[in-house]
Amino acid sequence: MNASVIVELVYLLSATLFVVGLKRLQSPATARGGNGLAALAMLLAIVATIAENQILSWTGILIGMAVGGLVGGVGARFVKMTDMPQMVGLFNGFGGGASALVAIAEYLSYTGGPGAGTAGVTMMLGTLIGAVTFSGSFIAFLKLQELMSGNPITFPGQNIANGLLFAAVLATAVMALGVGGTDPRTMFYALIGLSLVLGISLVIPIGGADMPVVISLLNSYSGLAASAAGFVIGNMVLIISGALVGASGLILTMLMCKGMNRSLANVAFGAFGGTASVDRASIGQRPHKRADADAVAAELGYVNSVVVVPGYGLAVAQAQHELRKVGDLLEARGVSVRYAIHPVAGRMPGHMNVLLAEADISYDKLFDLDEINDDFASTDAVLVVGANDVVNPAAREPGSAIAGMPILDVDKARRVIVMKRSLSPGFAGIDNDLFYMDHTLMFFGDAKQSMADLAREVRELG
Amino acid sequence: MGELMMGLYVFVLATLAGREVITKVPPTLHTPLMSGANAISGIAIVGALVVTGRAEGTAQTVIGVVAIAMAMVNVVGGFMVTDRMLAMFRKR
Numbered sequence: 319m320n321a322s323v324i325v326e327l328v329y330l331l332s333a334t335l336f337v338v339g340l341k342r343l344q345s346p347a348t349a350r351g352g353n354g355l356a357a358l359a360m361l362l363a364i365v366a367t368i369a370e371n372q373i374l375s376w377t378g379i380l381i382g383m384a385v386g387g388l389v390g391g392v393g394a395r396f397v398k399m400t401d402m403p404q405m406v407g408l409f410n411g412f413g414g415g416a417s418a419l420v421a422i423a424e425y426l427s428y429t430g431g432p433g434a435g436t437a438g439v440t441m442m443l444g445t446l447i448g449a450v451t452f453s454g455s456f457i458a459f460l461k462l463q464e465l466m467s468g469n470p471i472t473f474p475g476q477n478i479a480n481g482l483l484f485a486a487v488l489a490t491a492v493m494a495l496g497v498g499g500t501d502p503r504t505m506f507y508a509l510i511g512l513s514l515v516l517g518i519s520l521v522i523p524i525g526g527a528d529m530p531v532v533i534s535l536l537n538s539y540s541g542l543a544a545s546a547a548g549f550v551i552g553n554m555v556l557i558i559s560g561a562l563v564g565a566s567g568l569i570l571t572m573l574m575c576k577g578m579n580r581s582l583a584n585v586a587f588g589a590f591g592g593t594a595s596v597d598r599a600s601i602g603q604r605p606h607k608r609a610d611a612d613a614v615a616a617e618l619g620y621v622n623s624v625v626v627v628p629g630y631g632l633a634v635a636q637a638q639h640e641l642r643k644v645g646d647l648l649e650a651r652g653v654s655v656r657y658a659i660h661p662v663a664g665r666m667p668g669h670m671n672v673l674l675a676e677a678d679i680s681y682d683k684l685f686d687l688d689e690i691n692d693d694f695a696s697t698d699a700v701l702v703v704g705a706n707d708v709v710n711p712a713a714r715e716p717g718s719a720i721a722g723m724p725i726l727d728v729d730k731a732r733r734v735i736v737m738k739r740s741l742s743p744g745f746a747g748i749d750n751d752l753f754y755m756d757h758t759l760m761f762f763g764d765a766k767q768s769m770a771d772l773a774r775e776v777r778e779l780g
Numbered sequence: 781m782g783e784l785m786m787g788l789y790v791f792v793l794a795t796l797a798g799r800e801v802i803t804k805v806p807p808t809l810h811t812p813l814m815s816g817a818n819a820i821s822g823i824a825i826v827g828a829l830v831v832t833g834r835a836e837g838t839a840q841t842v843i844g845v846v847a848i849a850m851a852m853v854n855v856v857g858g859f860m861v862t863d864r865m866l867a868m869f870r871k872r
Contacts, residue, residue: 382845394858409858423844541821561795668811
């Protein structure tokens with residue numbers, strides 16, 4: 319067996335381990351090991367690559383690896399769990415950028431353009447997808463980090479402008495192949511520039527509430543870019559890994575769209591999130607019942623079953639740890655406490671689960687919408703913390719702004735307690751009938767303070 | 781069968797395998813799934829190493845080294861942060 323066969327087998331093992339590693343993510347009990355396997359797969363792929371290729375100069379390679387490894391390591395070690403969406407967004411961008419650069423470096427080997435063969439076409443695809451991922455992810459990062467406004471940036475004729483831009487990108491890509499008369503190198507640089515602009519212009523019209531979709535989609539793109547880079551250099555492990563990431567990102571994108579009952583096209587071109595078309599003046603003017611920590615503790619402390627519905631307001635207020643204390647105290651009193659998590663509760667898929675896990679809430683108490691929705695009718699009390707649209711019964715009424723969106727049926731429980739700053743509307747910009755129902759109590763205040771007060775009162779129930 | 785067709789077969793089948801595996805990942809692990817997938821897209825490092833290893837001029841070398849650094853951020857950062865998150869998922 320010669321050396322190149324061994325290298326190919328190592329690549330095959332690496333690709334296999336990526337799939338097995340992902341498979342282990344099917345359960346929280348095996349997930350950590352699965353991530354370890356995927357990391358091992360990566361190490362094998364890197365070692366095989368170095369063994370296979372005649373490395374002329376190590377200096378640049380070592381510097382690149384050290385700098386990248388250090389930046390990634392420091393970021394991973396110190397990032398706050400609430401900031402995970404923007405970190406993943408930024409990493410998506412680096413992945414896409416790296417794939418684009420691989421295609422670009424390859425292109426520079428051809429003085430007259432690579433021609434319209436496999437190598438040429440995949441170079442164009444890798445450059446295009448990678449550059450769009452890079453600049454789009456950077457905008458997503460800026461929005462999530464609130465370095466730029468989360469509101470959609472729109473202008474008349476935006477979709478037409480984007481369409482023209484995309485056409486220009488395709489035209490430059492064809493000309494950069496070097497099959498026409500134009501200078502291919504210049505066209506290639508134009509392709510890079512226009513692709514970067516396209517990435518920016520595709521993400522700026524998308525509002526903060528839709529970021530989970532965008533992050534997922536860019537995740538998918540970063541995989542496709544890696545696959546394209548695989549075609550460029552003729553490496554199967556890149557093609558396979560890229561395809562896995564592409565599939566993963568696309569599945570999550572579709573789940574997020576389903577969670578908001580919106581099509582991908584509507585998210586991409588609808589400029590939702592922030593553009594409330596509803597008369598806000600009338601919101602919150604109807605009679606509602608209020609309760610303080612003392613009363614809420616009594617409502618929760620003497621029943622059999624409580625379901626907590628955490629929303630993004632909980633994370634903003636950093637009240638997860640106080641919530642866990644309340645949960646522990648209630649459980650100590652014999653109350654069954656479970657957590658119902660809407661698909662778009664956080665700023666990225668599964669974000670809320672991570673925040674609750676960080677607060678040391680056991681993962682077997684976290685339930686998704688499909689698992690728990692039928693149980694609300696037999697639940698004694700629901701505690702909604704900083705969530706709004708995802709528990710709005712208006713979703714069941716045809717014609718409302720959120721009609722058809724899957725919601726947690728909390729209004730079916732015997733008692734509903736809503737912990738919230740005010741009666742103000744959520745991202746959809748519409749009033750929530752839940753707040754004014756007969757069996758609903760509004761517990762106003764900052765989630766962290768309210769939760770701490772609630773813990774104290776539950777403790778004093780005796 | 782040409783190299784392109786072979787690559788396309790592999791790409792399509794890997795996408796289907798990915799779909800089968802990933803649809804069964806529970807929503808509670810979707811963030812680690814995404815950051816893990818992110819780390820896997822750092823596989824671009826393989827391409828970056830190849831182009832840097834055979835770079836013929838300063839431009840190619842610089843581009844290659846930057847690509848290595850970017851991919852490495854994904855690889856190291858992605859796997860580490862995923863591990864950090866998964867370590868928090870405990871059953872009590």
